[in-house]
Amino acid sequence: MSVPALTVSEAVGYATVLGKDNIFDDVQTVGSWPARLDIKKVSLITIFTDSATVIGIEVIYFLQNGKMMGASHGKVTDRNTFFDAGDLNATTSFVGFYGARDKDGDKPVLRNIGFLIYDKATGVISAPIGAVPTLSDSVVKNATGFASLGEIVGFSGTTSSNGRPFIPLSMSTAMLTVEQACSIHWLFTSSWVLSLDKEGISINGNFLSRMNLAKN
Secondary structure, three states: OOOOOEEEOOOEEOOOOOOHHHEEEHHHHOOOOOOOOOEEEEEEEEEEEOOOOEEEEEEEEEEOOOOEEEEEEEOOOOOEEEEEOOOOOOOEEEEEEEEEEEOOOOOOOEEEEEEEEEEOOOOEEEOOOOOEOOOOHHHHHOEEEEEEEOOEEEEEEEEOOOOOOOOOEEEEEEEEOOOOOHHHHHHHOOOOOEEEOOOOEEEOOEEEEOOOOOOO
8 A cells, every 4th residue: 555645734833852751642652653654543632731822732634444543742731722623434634724823934933723624525624613712912913824725634842841831832834745635635726825914814705713813
C-alpha cells in the first residue's frame, strides 16, 4: 500500500526547548510515518489554556485498525475546550485551524486557536466553537491572525522546558495533500479565499464563526 503524501502547515507559537523530550511528532510516534500512515482520523482535540495563552493539547486519533490512541503535550489543566469531529462513522473531519499569536517575530506566543470542521454529507464547513481562549483587547492589540487549510492528519511541535508554571506551546499540523484529500478537493482550490480579522473568519466573504479574539 502506498503511503499518502503529506504537507506540513505553518508552525504557530513559541516554546523554549532544551532537549528532545520537549519535541513531539504524533505523525511519527502515533502514525508510524514515514514507513506508513497508521492514523486514519483525528477524532477529538482538547485545547488547554490559561487566560491568554494556549498551554497544552490532547488529541484522540483513530488508527487504520479501528483502535484509538491518545497523545498529550504541554500542560494539562481543568481549563479546557473540546473540538469533536466524531468517530470513524461520522461524516465530519478537521480541515483547518486558525487563531492568534503575538506579533513578536522572535517569540510569537500562541494566544488562541480554533479548528474548522467539514461535513462531507452536507458540504458545510464551519467553526462551531471559535478560537479559545477569548482574549482581552490589550492582548488583541499585539496579536496577529494565522490560518491553514487542509485535512488534518496529526500534530507536531514543541513544549517549553524553561520551568514556567504555564507552559507555552508551539505546533504545526501534517495535512493530506490536495491529491490525497479528493473527497474535499474543492476546499483547497485557488477559488477559496480565507480571511481573518478581529471580528471573525470568513471564506469567500461568507461569515463562519467569531474567532473570539475580542472581549465579548
